[in-house]
Amino acid sequence: MTVKYELKENAAILTLTRERYLNTLTLEMIEKIDKYLRNIAKNKNIHMVIFKGEGKKSFCAGGDVKSFYEEKYKNTNILRKNFFYKEYKLNYLIRKYNKPIISLVNGICMGGGVGIAMHSNLTIVSENVTFAMPETAIGLFPDVGSGYILSKIKDNIGIYLGLTGKRLNSSDLIELKLADYCIQYEDFEKIENLLVKIKTKTSIRKIIKKYAIRTDSLLFPSLNKNISQTFKYKSVEDIISSLKTFKEKWAVEALGALEKNSPTSLKITLKQINLAKNLSLRDELIMEYRLSQACMAGVDFYEGVRSVLVDKDFNAKWSPKLLKDVDNKLVLLHFKPLGKDDLTI
Ligand code: QUE
Numbered sequence: 001m002t003v004k005y006e007l008k009e010n011a012a013i014l015t016l017t018r019e020r021y022l023n024t025l026t027l028e029m030i031e032k033i034d035k036y037l038r039n040i041a042k043n044k045n046i047h048m049v050i051f052k053g054e055g056k057k058s059f060c061a062g063g064d065v066k067s068f069y070e071e072k073y074k075n076t077n078i079l080r081k082n083f084f085y086k087e088y089k090l091n092y093l094i095r096k097y098n099k100p101i102i103s104l105v106n107g108i109c110m111g112g113g114v115g116i117a118m119h120s121n122l123t124i125v126s127e128n129v130t131f132a133m134p135e136t137a138i139g140l141f142p143d144v145g146s147g148y149i150l151s152k153i154k155d156n157i158g159i160y161l162g163l164t165g166k167r168l169n170s171s172d173l174i175e176l177k178l179a180d181y182c183i184q185y186e187d188f189e190k191i192e193n194l195l196v197k198i199k200t201k202t203s204i205r206k207i208i209k210k211y212a213i214r215t216d217s218l219l220f221p222s223l224n225k226n227i228s229q230t231f232k233y234k235s236v237e238d239i240i241s242s243l244k245t246f247k248e249k250w251a252v253e254a255l256g257a258l259e260k261n262s263p264t265s266l267k268i269t270l271k272q273i274n275l276a277k278n279l280s281l282r283d284e285l286i287m288e289y290r291l292s293q294a295c296m297a298g299v300d301f302y303e304g305v306r307s308v309l310v311d312k313d314f315n316a317k318w319s320p321k322l323l324k325d326v327d328n329k330l331v332l333l334h335f336k337p338l339g340k341d342d343l344t345i
Contacts, residue, residue, distance in 0.1 A: 003032045004054070010047040011196040012040045015054050022061035023053040025112040027079060030086045033116075034093065041098055047199045050192060051103040051116055056185075059105040059129075060113030063087065065138065068296070069305040084143070084292040085343060087112065088285040091145045092345050095119040095281055100201055104192065105129055106185050115144025118178060121201075124208060125170040126185035127215075131178070134165035136261040138308050139300030139318070141269045141291055148284040149178070151276035155224040156231035159273050163231070163239070163266055164257040171215035181212040223250055230254075234274065236266045236323055262300040262316070263323045268334045275335075282345050287335065289343035294334040 004015040014036060016023035040046050053059035063083065071079045094101055094116060103117040106126040114133060117123050133142035133150070142150060142162040150158025153176055160166065173179035183191060194207050230242040230251070236258065243255045258266060268291055276284045295301045299319050307316035320326050 002026060002029045003036070005036055007046070008192075009196040010045070010199055011050055012036070012046050012048075013050045013052070013192070013196075015052050016060050017054040019053075019055035019057070021064065022058035022108055023055075023113070024061050024064040025087070026064045026067065027083050027086065030083070030090055034086065034090050037090075037093055037097065046099065048100045048102060048195065048204070049097070050195065051101065051120065052188075052192075053105075053107065053113075056107060058108040058113075059103070060110075060116060061108045062111030062113060065140075065305050066309050069302055069310055072302055080296050084289060087115065087144060088289055088343060089345060091115045091119050092281060092285055095145070097121075100204060102195065102204070104188055105179070106188065110134055112144055114146055114149075118149055119145060122181070122204065122208065123173075123179040124181050124183055124191070125173055125179040126188065127170055127182060127213070128185055129170045129173065129179075131168040131173055132165050133162055136163060136265040136269055137165050137257075138304030139262040139265055139298070139302070139316070140295050140304070141265055141272055141288075143288045143292060145281055145285055145288070147272050147276040147288060148279065148281045151273045151279075151284075153178075155228035157220070157224065157227055159231040159270065160227045160254065162269050162273050163236070163261070164254045165261070166254070166257070168219070169217075171217040172219050174215050175217035175220045181208050182215045183208065183211045184213060187211050219250070226251070234270070236263075236270055239270075240323075262304060262318045263320055263326045264298065264300055264318070264330065265295075265304075266323070267326050267331045268294075271331060271335070285345060286343045290336060290338055291334050293338060293341070294336075 002018050004017050006013040068079050101120040102122045103120040104124050105117050108130050109117055110132045133146050135142055150162050170182050174182055191211055233239045240258055243251050303316050307313055
């Protein structure tokens, strides 16, 4: 069992139960969640959905991208064809759902986990959360509709997060409004037991507010001005030049990340998030699906997964290797409509 379904008083509780793999999402899990949500939507006795992750370490560390690497050496194309298609449709379903969805997030929340937690009506984080959209490290781009979310954060901070894969903690998430409330992990069970008893949105907020704790971010807003200045540029090369004028830790770290991540991923991600500023979530997901198919047709994704998750040498050999060799034609190719193969929502 990879997703546990429990009916508890007025709520359906969906728990990701692949603890050994940090609850990373498989295609089977995506299909199960989709089916559960469609059934819950029709059930008049269920008034809310709660998402959580099994174990203390992780809500969800992303998609099970290692399985793509394995599929590459088989004759099947099941994941390539279906995984992102179904995942992005699920992200949309969560965002537009007809009942409150509450994500109780503790531990790691990256990639696909962000696509569940941050499209929910309420994202509750414990004091112990590590958030990231780290896909440019594996030759992908920030997906699951995160382009939509990141593009709406002020001062180009979303571009900073998407390009560098910067890890954030719970305080940062609250400050950026990527999460709604912070509640101590030891209170999660109590909160869950109170939530399942109620039926209205206003009483949900009331209960949660009672347990919410104050947090203070060390990064924001103190870095906003510098990040805004640096990540306003429309080319990755210009962002790098601007970063080099700063000597502080945040800039040195960001520069290190940009020098390590896939040059192609960086260029498509910058364009993606800038375009997403003017897109609906639906149109963003359609664009992301085109990007996902282009990445899977290329080489960096497989090389990235190999270097970070299979061999763990963290020494990817990107192709093209240098930013200057990723020409605009190659970037634009990633955004090309797929005709009958486009995502339909
Ligand atoms: C970038 C990513 C992912 C990542 C690391 C990155 C990602 C992902 C995982 C992951 C983590 C633990 C597992 C697993 C996969 O790591 O998307 O199978 O057990 O799922 O730098 O995008």
